[in-house]
Amino acid sequence: ETGVTQTPRHLVMGMTNKKSLKCEQHLGHNAMYWYKQSAKKPLELMFVYNFKEQTENNSVPSRFSPECPNSSHLFLHLHTLQPEDSALYLCASSEDWTSGTYEQFFGPGTRLTVL
Amino acid sequence: GENVEQHPSTLSVQEGDSAVIKCTYSDSASNYFPWYKQELGKGPQLIIDIRSNVGEKKDQRIAVTLNKTAKHFSLHITETQPEDSAVYFCAAFGPYDKVIFGPGTSLSVIP
Numbered sequence: 001e002t003g004v005t006q007t008p009r010h011l012v013m014g015m016t017n018k019k020s021l022k023c024e025q026h027l028g029h030n031a032m033y034w035y036k037q038s039a040k041k042p043l044e045l046m047f048v049y050n051f052k053e054q055t056e057n058n059s060v061p062s063r064f065s066p067e068c069p070n071s072s073h074l075f076l077h078l079h080t081l082q083p084e085d086s087a088l089y090l091c092a093s094s095e096d097w098t099s100g101t102y103e104q105f106f107g108p109g110t111r112l113t114v115l
Numbered sequence: 116g117e118n119v120e121q122h123p124s125t126l127s128v129q130e131g132d133s134a135v136i137k138c139t140y141s142d143s144a145s146n147y148f149p150w151y152k153q154e155l156g157k158g159p160q161l162i163i164d165i166r167s168n169v170g171e172k173k174d175q176r177i178a179v180t181l182n183k184t185a186k187h188f189s190l191h192i193t194e195t196q197p198e199d200s201a202v203y204f205c206a207a208f209g210p211y212d213k214v215i216f217g218p219g220t221s222l223s224v225i226p
Contacts, residue, residue, distance in 0.1 A: 040218075041218070042119070042215070042217060042218045043159070043204065043206075043216040044216075045214045048212065055212065056212050090159070092158075097212070102149070102164075102208050103149070103161055103164065104149075105161070106151075106158030107158050108156070108157055109157075109158050
């Protein structure tokens, strides 16, 4: 595997379900990100992890819970979501967040549908 | 709040013609401006970027210009090809941890 991978690619869940999205980067990077891409809205940065420490949480509802066990893996745990949470969730990575080297590499995304 | 405007939202050009997409940002402290290309079913891919201390950058058929005074930057694609058809996003990074993306431009290159 190369680059940034995400699983699953598609997910349908009910509002009472609990599910997790997984991201893995094979680039040796130290920063990882979760973005939300909704139809007709700009990409929104949700969470930033730099060297496994969460540095950003852009007012994301608590029904989204990120986890970063190491620099290569990032999870987004989902519970009691709402239909308006349906979107493409993108993971990205970069060398780090604070050095000014901002080039981010994105995964293919998980298309989430909440019924 | 801070935002990034992007125009046009859709653009159709004949193969071989040039395409120009413009973005305007509101935070004068933004210091890094990448452009991403997103094809159907894929994540965004960085195609070119520019930092606030540079006015222009070129990479083969793609160029980006930055006007810090006017707070706008533009993507120029010359000799367009059908495989350039995609959605293009601009973004403004900084200061600190701020990241704001534009709403995207859907480019169609007609053979």
